[in-house]
Amino acid sequence: MSDSKSRTVPLSKRGLNFETLMWYFTRLSALAMYALMLFALIGALVMGARNQMNFADVMRWAFMPNAAHVQSTNVPDLAPWATTFWKAVAGLLLFVASSHGVHGLVVIADDYIPGKGARKVIRLLSIVMLASVTAIGLYVLWTS
Amino acid sequence: MGLSRNVSLWTGLRYKGQGPYLTFILHRIGGLGMGVFVTMHILVSFLGGSVGLFLNDIYKHWAFQIFIFFCALFHAVNGLRITILDLFPKLIDHHREAIWIEWAVFLPLFGVSALVILMTAWGG
Numbered sequence: 001m002s003d004s005k006s007r008t009v010p011l012s013k014r015g016l017n018f019e020t021l022m023w024y025f026t027r028l029s030a031l032a033m034y035a036l037m038l039f040a041l042i043g044a045l046v047m048g049a050r051n052q053m054n055f056a057d058v059m060r061w062a063f064m065p066n067a068a069h070v071q072s073t074n075v076p077d078l079a080p081w082a083t084t085f086w087k088a089v090a091g092l093l094l095f096v097a098s099s100h101g102v103h104g105l106v107v108i109a110d111d112y113i114p115g116k117g118a119r120k121v122i123r124l125l126s127i128v129m130l131a132s133v134t135a136i137g138l139y140v141l142w143t144s
Numbered sequence: 145m146g147l148s149r150n151v152s153l154w155t156g157l158r159y160k161g162q163g164p165y166l167t168f169i170l171h172r173i174g175g176l177g178m179g180v181f182v183t184m185h186i187l188v189s190f191l192g193g194s195v196g197l198f199l200n201d202i203y204k205h206w207a208f209q210i211f212i213f214f215c216a217l218f219h220a221v222n223g224l225r226i227t228i229l230d231l232f233p234k235l236i237d238h239h240r241e242a243i244w245i246e247w248a249v250f251l252p253l254f255g256v257s258a259l260v261i262l263m264t265a266w267g268g
Binding site: 027030031034056063068097098101104105108129133136137139140144 | 176216223227
């Protein structure tokens, strides 16, 4: 037990700005990633993963439900794993993960970069990186 | 808000933040590790070629697999603890106990997985 009691301030006194919204986004997107991975895991089991894949490959699919991730397994037919539905789930997971990650990078950069101008540059680079990597990732997911 | 540091690197390295600081810094290392890996993985899948084959060989190495699994699992377990404590602030009074629970969840999962990775790599 810690020595000092925690103190919570109601939202009305804290105010609601972009940083507060991103604070919530970081936590809620973490829960969303857990939910999407659990969903992909259940989907894999429904599609027969229990008899056709080892645990490591099932987890690889759960982390990113892309048909290329089950190519090296004993799954006889990749068609059910490569549907538009699973591509959409993978795309959603990629988008949630990359925005969570890029905001995390901004938070880390803010701790080490004191200058206002440099921080602006980092934010701009982060937005460019988020957009480009997500777009390339979606292309890879859709064409693999 | 600018930062002004009046401590040396050596003083910084000797900072004794104990358990909470260890999880804080490992969370950052794990996040950065995954960020670099996922970005490289996406770019290599897009570009292919000999660079792709070279990087795939790195991904398949047991040392890299143990490192990236550490990054992913620790970030996931620690992130869940942070989320639970932040969304239910009354629990923050028990944050040190929560960190012990976190290690009790993380270490067996990571230990068994690392063992399986090593046994697979070394043909055990």
